[in-house]
Amino acid sequence: MYKKRSFWLTVFSLVLFFLFIQYAQTHFDAYIIRIMNVAAIYVILGVSLNLINGFTGQFSLGHAGFMAIGAYTSALLYMSPELKAMNFFIKPLIWPLNEIQIPFLSALLAGGLLAACAGFLVGAPCMRVKGDYLAIVTYGFSEIIRVLFNNLQSITNGPLGLKGLPTYTNLWWSWGWAVFTVFFIKRLIDSSYGRALKAIRDNEEAAEAMGVNLFYHKTLAFVVGAFFAGIAGGLLGSLVMTIDPNAFNIMLTFQIVLIVLLGGLGSITGTVISGVMIAFLMEWLRIVETPMKIFGITIPGISGMRMLIFSLILMVAVLFFRHGILGDREFSWEALFSAFKKRHSTEGE
Amino acid sequence: MTWTLLLQHLANGVALGFVFGLVAIGYTLVYGVVKLVNFAHGDIFMMASFFVYYGIVLFSFPWWFSFVCAIFLTALLGISIEKVAYKPLRDAPRISSLCSAIGMSFLLENFATVVFGGRQKPFYQPQILSKTLDIGGVRIQLVTVVTILVSVAALLFLNYLVYRTRMGLAMRALAHDFDTARLMGINVDRTITFTFAVGSSLAAISAIFWALRYPQIWPFMGVFPGWRAFTAAIIGGIGSIKGAMTGGFLIGMISIMLVAFLPDLAGYRDAFIFMMLVLVLLFKPTGLFGEA
Numbered sequence: 001m002y003k004k005r006s007f008w009l010t011v012f013s014l015v016l017f018f019l020f021i022q023y024a025q026t027h028f029d030a031y032i033i034r035i036m037n038v039a040a041i042y043v044i045l046g047v048s049l050n051l052i053n054g055f056t057g058q059f060s061l062g063h064a065g066f067m068a069i070g071a072y073t074s075a076l077l078y079m080s081p082e083l084k085a086m087n088f089f090i091k092p093l094i095w096p097l098n099e100i101q102i103p104f105l106s107a108l109l110a111g112g113l114l115a116a117c118a119g120f121l122v123g124a125p126c127m128r129v130k131g132d133y134l135a136i137v138t139y140g141f142s143e144i145i146r147v148l149f150n151n152l153q154s155i156t157n158g159p160l161g162l163k164g165l166p167t168y169t170n171l172w173w174s175w176g177w178a179v180f181t182v183f184f185i186k187r188l189i190d191s192s193y194g195r196a197l198k199a200i201r202d203n204e205e206a207a208e209a210m211g212v213n214l215f216y217h218k219t220l221a222f223v224v225g226a227f228f229a230g231i232a233g234g235l236l237g238s239l240v241m242t243i244d245p246n247a248f249n250i251m252l253t254f255q256i257v258l259i260v261l262l263g264g265l266g267s268i269t270g271t272v273i274s275g276v277m278i279a280f281l282m283e284w285l286r287i288v289e290t291p292m293k294i295f296g297i298t299i300p301g302i303s304g305m306r307m308l309i310f311s312l313i314l315m316v317a318v319l320f321f322r323h324g325i326l327g328d329r330e331f332s333w334e335a336l337f338s339a340f341k342k343r344h345s346t347e348g349e
Numbered sequence: 350m351t352w353t354l355l356l357q358h359l360a361n362g363v364a365l366g367f368v369f370g371l372v373a374i375g376y377t378l379v380y381g382v383v384k385l386v387n388f389a390h391g392d393i394f395m396m397a398s399f400f401v402y403y404g405i406v407l408f409s410f411p412w413w414f415s416f417v418c419a420i421f422l423t424a425l426l427g428i429s430i431e432k433v434a435y436k437p438l439r440d441a442p443r444i445s446s447l448c449s450a451i452g453m454s455f456l457l458e459n460f461a462t463v464v465f466g467g468r469q470k471p472f473y474q475p476q477i478l479s480k481t482l483d484i485g486g487v488r489i490q491l492v493t494v495v496t497i498l499v500s501v502a503a504l505l506f507l508n509y510l511v512y513r514t515r516m517g518l519a520m521r522a523l524a525h526d527f528d529t530a531r532l533m534g535i536n537v538d539r540t541i542t543f544t545f546a547v548g549s550s551l552a553a554i555s556a557i558f559w560a561l562r563y564p565q566i567w568p569f570m571g572v573f574p575g576w577r578a579f580t581a582a583i584i585g586g587i588g589s590i591k592g593a594m595t596g597g598f599l600i601g602m603i604s605i606m607l608v609a610f611l612p613d614l615a616g617y618r619d620a621f622i623f624m625m626l627v628l629v630l631l632f633k634p635t636g637l638f639g640e641a
Binding site: 053057059125128129131132133135136137140141143144147148150151250251254257261265302303304305307308310311312314315318319322 | 386434437438441443444445447448449451452453455456458459460462463467572576579580583616617618619620623624626627630631634
């Protein structure tokens with residue numbers, strides 16, 4: 001009975017949420033809508049990285065690389081041929097890419113799938129490479145992607161990047177994908193696959209002794225994580241309308257790592273909360289970069305201050321709040337109800 | 350391609366190899382003793398060059414005095430980073446200290462951007478060092494020669510320090526077995542502090558030579574030398590000084606020779622270096638000289 005109630009409550013809150021999204025899309029300020037879009041993309045990125053780092057315990061720093069693959073693949077597929085011709089004025093784009101144009105959804109999926117293939121390539125060596133070394137190899141991978149995209153001018157337009165991408169991303173796209181990501185990864189975590197992943201995180205040797213196929217499950221985590229990172233990259237490209245290889249650098253990965261850390265390694269709920277929080281915080285922090293007046297003294301805005309505060313938060317989080325907002329706990333309707341009931345019974349006494 | 354040109358490239362490659370090697374030793378020492386990838390090492394390298402810059406510009410020190418001051422300050426910086434960011438997490442899971450190291454690197458870069466400014470600054474070039482020597486048609490800058498000489502001296506000193514002193518013995522014991530070393534009465538904190546001081550001052554020395562060679566300094570200048578040096582340390586086998594130097598030479602030579610002989614592929618330089626890293630990790634995870 002409880003299960004049924006939880007199911008209907010989830011459906012009901014999702015309907016409410018999407019009604020809110022519909023309202024926001026039509027009534028909210030463009031600036032707020034933009035931040036909400038970024039928040040959704042952060043949620044997708046955070047949850048997908050949490051699958052690799054938090055649930056499987058494989059420290060990956062390759063997310064920016066997966067995003068770059070997703071962003072470029074989808075952009076090259078959904079841009080119109082005329083737009084491509086305008087962008088590639090130094091070296092023309094190679095055939096078939098210069099003539100085809102496919103709808104946004106299939107372009108996104110293609111980007112995600114290609115990123116998933118890259119995820120397989122990165123995940124496969126993780127049998128031999130562990131811990132710190134894995135972090136280095138995955139970082140190396142994302143740097144190789146950046147260097148390749150900077151140099152393969154006839155495919156990616158090199159350091160000039162792609163400009164004037166059509167804006168397809170709206171709240172429906174971004175939050176739709178975010179909800180789907182959370183749903184998919186939650187289901188994965190609760191399945192037998194998820195238990196195997198957690199077993200690998202807790203003790204690799206023991207998991208192997210119990211018959212968990214290490215190669216299969218680790219690679220699975222990388223492929224799924226990379227797929228959603230690719231989707232997020234595609235959404236981000238269409239949102240900011242311009243992509244270049246150097247935007248997908250290690251700083252971007254650090255931001256996603258911060259989201260995961262703040263939310264709690266191994267907690268999807270925490271990651272969703274911290275993803276939304278960071279998106280709004282980063283915008284709010286822009287205040288410190290604009291000149292302001294306090295008690296009649298004008299303080300000039302210092303550029304870069306935002307990132308300094310951001311990195312201080314990261315350090316404080318790592319040093320003092322090692323378990324993040326929620327640790328590895330998750331939201332559930334039962335817990336919410338039992339919390340209410342407890343309060344009621346104590347009040348009644 | 351003439352012989353003189355080849356020799357010239359070779360000299361440059363050797364000098365660059367020493368620079369990478371010295372930074373790589375910093376990574377290797379710290380990893381050997383605390384088993385931590387010090388992601389902030391490249392940014393310590395960057396801070397050293399700014400210390401020199403401000404010593405000359407702000408306090409108008411003579412250049413050699415500014416160099417010496419910078420080396421001391423950098424050692425202090427390395428020690429304080431260890432105290433603030435790594436020591437509290439020594440017993441925490443590895444992933445926490447890894448994140449702390451990444452955060453520290455991020456923090457130093459952003460701190461430098463805010464305090465020193467993001468624009469590139471010219472690095473002071475002493476008149477004496479910018480002379481060019483002509484040895485039988487091979488034209489070598491004096492800086493290159495001095496880099497090699499000072500690096501060799503630093504290496505000899507390091508060798509003495511690690512293999513001939515009690516402190517070096519303590520470092521090696523800690524690298525071998527942390528808990529047993531502690532039981533044997535080794536002061537762990539002091540030894541780790543010392544390790545960070547040595548690693549950071551080596552980074553400062555190489556930062557000075559790097560900046561004399563490429564005289565532009567900015568907050569993100571440490572990122573690539575840092576990563577290449579780290580790659581060098583892994584390729585050579587992390588924890589081994591000999592390995593770090595060998596790796597450094599390899600990376601230095603590749604960096605110079607690829608640009609010299611295959612200029613078309615120069616853009617892919619870092620991709621090559623990282624590919625090499627991945628291959629080494631896949632087929633010989635302990636590196637060339639590393640112990641299992």
